């Protein structure tokens with residue numbers, strides 16, 4: 470059974486069990502398993518590869534545990550992500566710590582745990598000098614900004630000339646400073662590059678990898694031995710949000726990499742990957758009920774419970790992050806009827822809180838369901854707390870060969886008392902009287 474068929478069964482079952490009301494996220498566990506199989510198979514020609522998932526794409530502990538059981542480690546970029554990954558059973562060398570703002574406490578924790586660290590700046594390297602007193606258990610590396618340019622979306626392009634991430638390779642003197650930094654620190658053994666997310670074509674990503682591979686070779690030539698032993702290739706493979714298709718496959722990406730840098734297959738380096746969106750986006754979707762409908766200025770509007778709190782990028786930058794939406798009847802079956810351009814609104818109190826504008830769909834009615842596809846990464850896992858709206862429940866599902874759907878809880882919906890506690894309720898009476 471393919472992903473589209475599994476989704477159809479899951480939607481009908483979710484509607485029958487009332488799981489979609491008023492809003493919930495769903496994760497296709499078989500889809501994740503297939504994505505991991507594609508990933509590991511595709512990268513096999515590169516030899517020794519540690520695959521990690523970028524936790525910011527979906528920081529849900531059961532999903533991280535599920536991935537961990539499939540052999541996928543985790544890339545973390547904050548104390549919160551680290552704590553969630555550790556709670557999911559991934560710790561120490563199964564984690565890679567990336568972040569431009571690591572505190573001394575975070576670095577010390579990573580070093581004590583044997584977690585790999587990619588330093589983001591020369592200042593961070595100086596801080597590591599004070600923390601690394603004996604031969605570290607952690608693999609320590611440096612994030613390079615290869616400055617190969619931007620993809621289609623500025624906010625997710627990290628290899629521009631002035632990006633805030635990594636050490637800019639082409640800035641005056643930096644190549645020499647980097648070689649010197651490695652010469653003076655025998656414990657630096659890794660280079661890291663992440664060219665960007667969504668909108669960066671594989672060719673641009675390969676340009677970044679080529680620049681870093683060339684730097685590794687130069688450092689090793691200077692050292693007279695193979696000091697740099699691994700290259701962290703980052704993540705960033707884009708996803709096709711316009712159809713049920715995946716977009717570029719891992720196999721196509723590896724072919725692009727090998728065409729650009731054939732030496733990657735030589736077994737001279739170990740590798741790390743940090744994919745997020747390409748592993749998870751297609752394996753999750755959001756479902757909301759239609760609460761009300763109206764006509765405004767002649768245009769039909771369907772008011773749902775899915776807005777910027779679960780789809781911040783789509784709502785705030787609709788030109789970059791459009792989502793496919795499907796209209797379902799209350800039984801979870803595709804709704805029939807001619808397509809009518811209508812606005813699909815969320816519940817938040819600002820006029821721009823729209824999942825889609827003038828989207829041609831069968832005319833929605835109260836009680837219908839709206840599916841937002843490809844939201845398994847960066848959507849329901851990355852909540853935006855506007856209007857004190859709760860994080861929605863997330864359900865994992867599997868589908869048997871006969872179409873029976875089994876749901877397993879991944880996260881329950883945030884409760885009102887949790888929202889109240891997060892709003893500083895313990896200090897409700899603590900301010901001085903006016």
Ligand SMILES: *Cc1c(COP(=O)(O)O)cnc(C)c1O
Pocket residue numbers: 523525526544567663665666667703704705706743744745746747846
């Ligand atoms: C966001 C990020 C990733 C994952 O990017 P995807 O586009 O989700 O694959 C990997 N590495 C780093 C350093 C990141 O910031």
